[in-house]
Amino acid sequence: MLIAQISDPHVTTEGTVVRSLVDTPQRFADALATCAALPKVPDVILLTGDLVNDGTAEEYALLAEALAEAPCPVLPIPGNHDDPLLLHATFAALDVCGAALPDPRSGPFHYVVDDHPVRLVALDSTVAGHHHGQVTEQSAAWLDATLTAAPERPTMLFMHHVPYATGAWWFDYSGIDGRDLLREVLVRHPQVLRVVSGHVHRATSTQWGHLTLSSAPSTAFLSGTGVGDGPPLIVDQRAAPQLFAVDGDSLVASEADLPGLRLSIDMRDLVQDWSTYESVTRSRGPVSKDMFGG
Numbered sequence: 001m002l003i004a005q006i007s008d009p010h011v012t013t014e015g016t017v018v019r020s021l022v023d024t025p026q027r028f029a030d031a032l033a034t035c036a037a038l039p040k041v042p043d044v045i046l047l048t049g050d051l052v053n054d055g056t057a058e059e060y061a062l063l064a065e066a067l068a069e070a071p072c073p074v075l076p077i078p079g080n081h082d083d084p085l086l087l088h089a090t091f092a093a094l095d096v097c098g099a100a101l102p103d104p105r106s107g108p109f110h111y112v113v114d115d116h117p118v119r120l121v122a123l124d125s126t127v128a129g130h131h132h133g134q135v136t137e138q139s140a141a142w143l144d145a146t147l148t149a150a151p152e153r154p155t156m157l158f159m160h161h162v163p164y165a166t167g168a169w170w171f172d173y174s175g176i177d178g179r180d181l182l183r184e185v186l187v188r189h190p191q192v193l194r195v196v197s198g199h200v201h202r203a204t205s206t207q208w209g210h211l212t213l214s215s216a217p218s219t220a221f222l223s224g225t226g227v228g229d230g231p232p233l234i235v236d237q238r239a240a241p242q243l244f245a246v247d248g249d250s251l252v253a254s255e256a257d258l259p260g261l262r263l264s265i266d267m268r269d270l271v272q273d274w275s276t277y278e279s280v281t282r283s284r285g286p287v288s289k290d291m292f293g294g
């Protein structure tokens with residue numbers, strides 16, 4: 001199963017400060033197109049929060065325009081910039097999830113998708129009206145019960161806030177409370193292969209024992225290098241969707257190519273005798289310089 005992750009697209013309308021810097025709707029559309037053009041189209045895309053920048057209906061309309069071109073089901077989780085009701089309405093109208101999303105009026109935006117070889121668990125870490133995140137006692141209890149219900153199923157957990165301290169104040173000032181609650185739950189459920197998040201707009205990762213937790217870079221714009229107490233920079237760097245290829249209980253993390261690369265060379269044009277080279281390397285045979293030609 002191939003899972004893609006797109007995070008923090010911050011789609012917004014013309015006239016906003018963010019849009020004056022970056023065409024975020026276009027970059028979100030580019031990220032979806034990148035997934036569509038992969039040699040293997042992902043089975044699902046996890047959209048890990050901050051789908052829009054200001055939580056307005058106009059922004060969600062722009063988001064919906066791009067989502068209409070999604071090449072596979074897209075599973076969202078709200079971030080601190082989202083309006084959960086508008087997010088829910090947008091996805092309900094599009095029917096792009098392949099799953100029933102929870103009604104935000106009934107409680108946190110937690111849900112489970114059981115239709116794939118990997119069980120996908122969405123954990124809502126948002127705190128209404130705040131930028132930081134929280135794993136509450138109730139959230140931890142929900143997660144514990146959810147994971148207890150399927151201990152044999154390889155599982156991926158996705159959330160918006162990074163559930164660990166990165167060590168950089170610009171990332172951590174709006175970090176998450178209750179991370180110990182989350183860790184206490186996850187340590188009891190080794191079927192969780194990976195925890196993925198967003199929010200800090202940069203790729204980070206850590207280990208909790210055998211479990212890898214990571215954040216995806218924003219596909220709109222990045223935060224400045226997350227080391228030490230540097231200035232709170234927003235940098236116009238592009239990032240590609242993250243990829244997770246899962247086979248049984250084995251997970252390989254990678255990333256797609258950035259859209260619009262200036263240089264893309266097909267190795268078959270460089271190797272003089274590609275068919276011999278390919279068959280030799282596939283069979284782990286010895287490679288000679290003659291195969292490469294001049």
Ligand SMILES: [Fe+2]
Nearest residue numbers: 008050199201
């Ligand atoms: Fe964000």
Ligand SMILES: [Fe+2]
Nearest residue numbers: 050079080199
């Ligand atoms: Fe965020």
